[in-house]
Amino acid sequence: MTTVSTPAAHRLTAIHPAGTRALLVELPNLPAVLALAARLAESPLPGQLDALSAAATVLVKFDSPNAARAATPVLANLDLGTAPEETGKLVEIAVHYDGADLAEVATLTGLSPEAVVAAHTGQTWRAAFGGFAPGFAYLLGENPALQVPRRSTPRTSVPAGAVALAGDYSAVYPRQSPGGWQLIGRTDAVLWSLDRSDPALIRPQDRVRFVPARPSMDLHPAAAEPDAGTATGAPATPTETGGLLVVHAGLQSLIQDLGRPGLGELGVSAAGAVDPSAARQANRLVGNQAGDAVIENLMGSLALTAESDQVLAVTGARTTLHITPSDPDRSERSPAQDAPFALLAGETLTLGPATEGLRCYLGVRGGIAAEPVMGSRSTDLMSGIGPDPLAAGLRIPVGPARGAHVVGAPEPATLRPAPASGVATLRITPGPRDDWFGPAGMDVLTGQNWRVGAASNRIGVRLELDDGGTPVPRIRDGELASEGVVWGALQVPPSGLPVLFLADHPVTGGYPVIAAVVPEDLGAAAQLPPGTRVRFALIDSPTSTPQGTRS
Structure with a gap:
């Protein structure tokens, strides 16, 4: 695919390929963005998975390269119409103006720190669109006094509640995450909570007023609610098939399936297994459906005890498997990777340190029966949505085997061999x-x-x-x-x-x-x-x- 210019009458500036399965549509202004987004929401294109609005673009994701190619001429000739009018609500957010970049913002704008605060609180901001993370809203101001560039190198961690500036926009980070915006303050308001009927405190078209926080002032009513964004998707009620008990979780072990695509407008990434081929293979070997939940383990050293007889398979990064029986009179054994094996009640499976590759995938017949969150059992570390990372002592429920899927035969590894060149x-x-x-x-x-x-x-x-x-x-x-x-x-x-x-x-x-x-x-x-x-x-x-x- 190549960049396609479009006639002015259609209000599209250009269409760029974004990888092989997505198109980035450039538009002249925000009203045109909202109009295209509304049109795609009302009448999705064939194969369309998601349409994500931004300041001057809409990213349209598809399920195949063919669908993306076929959509290019359709988009180029699309009559956008106009977006529906939305007034939104007024949200007031109390801010402690003590951000790490406040002095830098003052220098960049030629204002004093006090004048920066006055400019930030002295205008009404409009939530133009969402993105980056759940609850993150891009707030467009009424004047350009606080236009500042992003940091030259993004921070690896920005705290939850950080109030920031970048370009024409202000925003509040809903949770701890990487970020390159200039930090001018912090708030106690909870921007995203799955305990609310509407998880996002700020939605597109809402109006926002920032006010300086007083040390003794009460929290905004929305901030008093518990933040469910980091503690959702606990394992479900035990099933009749028993489960697995975590003895040692290793460096990081997460529950993952194939993710939750299609929620980009809410700032929710697809997440899911980062090596989908290895996750699918683990499910295939134990007779599961491809999208069942598995355990994604970083660099091995995971140990699990079976509460009842289970069928497992371990794929992905290379490791050694060792099974220790609960009965000392029974022999220990070392099953092979990329093949199904039995883990009997009371036996403990231990994964050795990874010797090649980075992530192992453990599938169990019946699938991990964690509670789905927003349609998926995946743990999303960026958003804090889904089951918590595994920890010693946690019981992992296992679902019943479904359908007529049979246990598979051993397969070649999906891990790409190390190149001879290094x-x-x-x-x-x-x-x-x-x-x-x-x-x-x-x-x-x-x-x-x-x-x-x-x-x-x-x-x-x-x-x-x-x-x-x-x-x-x-x-x-x-x-x-x-x-x-x-x-x-x-x-x-x-x-x-x-x-x-x-x-x-x-x-x-x-x-x-x-x-x-x-x-x-x-x-x-x-x-x-x-x-x-x-x-x-x-x-x-x-x-x-x-x-x-x-x-």
Whole structure:
């Protein structure tokens, strides 16, 4: 797919491919964005999974490359009409103006810190659209006095309740998360709670007034409600099939299925297993449906005891499996990976440390029976939605086997073998914002090795320079308005060090995306341990093999 310009009469500026299964539609203004979003919500295109509005774009995701290609001419000739009128409610938020970047914002705007606070509280802000995280609303002000750029390097952790500025917008971070906005204060208001009938405190078209908090003032009524955003989706009531008891959870063990797509407008990412092929294989081997919940374990060292007879399979990263019986007269055994095996009542399965790859997947016949949250059993670390991470002493309920699915036969591993060169290759397609970097920037991205950074997680792979490497240069200055991003996007902040978004990525981002890793390589990307050398290869389609690639 290539960028398509559209006639002015249709009010679309351009259509850019965003990976192989999404289109980024540029529009001239916010009313046009809202009109297109309303049209797509009323009459979805064939294969449409999600449509995510932003300041001047709508990101439309599809279930296949063919659906994305077919949608391009349809969008280019679409009569947008007008968006329905929405007035919204007035929300008042009390703020403690003691943010880490308040002095920097004062310098950037030429105002004193007191004048910054006065400008922030002296206007009404309009929630233009949502995104980034559940409950995160982009608030557009009435005057440009507080226009400031994002930080050159985003923080790896911004606290919940942080009040921030970036570009034309202000926002409140609903929960702890990465972020590159300038922090000017904090609030006790709860922006997102699944205990409320409407989880989001601020929705698009609402009006927001910020007021300075007094030390003795009561919380905003909405802030007095419990924050369910970080403690939802506890395991369900035990079933008749028994369950598994966590003896040791390892570094990180999460319940995951194939995610909750289609909720981007609420700021909810799809989440799900970051190596879907390994998760599907684990389910297939034990006779489950592909979307049943499994355990995603980081780097091994997980130990589970069966409360009743179970059928398990472990896939993904390479590890050793060891079963210890409760009866000392019975023999210990070591089942193989990528094959089903029995774990009898009282027996304990232990996964050794991962020796190759990063994430193991454990499937159990019947599936993990955690309580679904917003249609999925996945744990979303970015949003705090879904079951809590596993911990020692937790009982994991297992559902009954459904249908006539039989236990599978041993299969080859889905883990991509380590290349002989010692450098993993990930295939990419350009855009949607490769024009911010030009041919020279793309040459830097693809012409050198990168290293996987230690700060990488399910949100994204943070890339660092390899020996002799150089950051990706830009040919355009200024700020890019926040817009929707896809799983696999390579976002490049001003530091020039790309971040590869994974399953828990924010649904919108404010740094330009130079390229996207093809979906067929995302499982391999999620299995790269810190320190691994990576090289990006530009291709035309996911079936292409770039010249010089070695497996």
